[in-house]
Amino acid sequence: MMRNERQEAIRQLALAYRDSEVWHIPQEVKENFRDQVEFWFKKIPKPVRYLCDLKEGQPFESVPQMRSHLEVSGELLMLSEASHELGRELYTKHRAVHDWFGHIVPNNQFGGVGEAHAFKVHATQYSADVLPIVFSDVVLANAYWEHVGSPWEGERFVNRADLYPLAGIL
Numbered sequence: 001m002m003r004n005e006r007q008e009a010i011r012q013l014a015l016a017y018r019d020s021e022v023w024h025i026p027q028e029v030k031e032n033f034r035d036q037v038e039f040w041f042k043k044i045p046k047p048v049r050y051l052c053d054l055k056e057g058q059p060f061e062s063v064p065q066m067r068s069h070l071e072v073s074g075e076l077l078m079l080s081e082a083s084h085e086l087g088r089e090l091y092t093k094h095r096a097v098h099d100w101f102g103h104i105v106p107n108n109q110f111g112g113v114g115e116a117h118a119f120k121v122h123a124t125q126y127s128a129d130v131l132p133i134v135f136s137d138v139v140l141a142n143a144y145w146e147h148v149g150s151p152w153e154g155e156r157f158v159n160r161a162d163l164y165p166l167a168g169i170l
Contacts, residue, residue, distance in 0.1 A: 010143045013139060013147075014143045014144040017140035017141060017160075018152075020160055021158065022156060029129055033094075033126075033130040034090050036127065036130055037093050037097055040125055044076060044096060046070065046074060046075055047076070048076045049075045049077050050077075050078050051079050052079075052080050053081045056079065058079055060077075062109070063104070063107065063110060067107075070104065078096050079092075094133075097125075098137075101122070102121050111142065115142040117170070118138055119134065119135060128161075132159040132160070132161050136157045140160065
């Protein structure tokens with residue numbers, strides 16, 4: 001795919017994230033997501049250590065930095081982040097599952113294209129009812145960040161499963 005096509009796909013995903021109605025995730029979907037995240041979290045073969053987002057920022061700017069820390073320390077270092085929609089524990093474990101299975105194992109980089117590739121991995125891990133949570137957090141939020149140049153202020157989940165094919169072309 002040509003760079004312009006990728007940039008257009010990222011632009012469309014970013015605008016959809018910005019312009020879509022906020023999704024208040026139903027409790028049953030949150031519970032299903034929790035069960036699935038716990039299943040995958042237990043499969044991370046390294047200890048996970050957390051930094052608190054109230055004191056620290058993201059520990060890595062790139063997957064090679066994350067991988068280097070993992071190789072030297074033997075741990076997956078994560079930022080524990082608050083989420084009013086999912087709760088700190090669930091959101092933080094989801095991020096660890098995402099980083100391990102979406103970035104470390106397949107060596108997908110950060111950024112719009114890398115996050116879309118990570119989502120393809122997650123599409124094999126999660127059920128259809130919870131996949132919009134992952135898509136919103138992984139693909140849409142990162143497309144917005146890449147397109148605008150800064151992250152969305154605060155937390156935002158949108159249910160845009162209709163856009164999965166657009167992410168699939170990245």
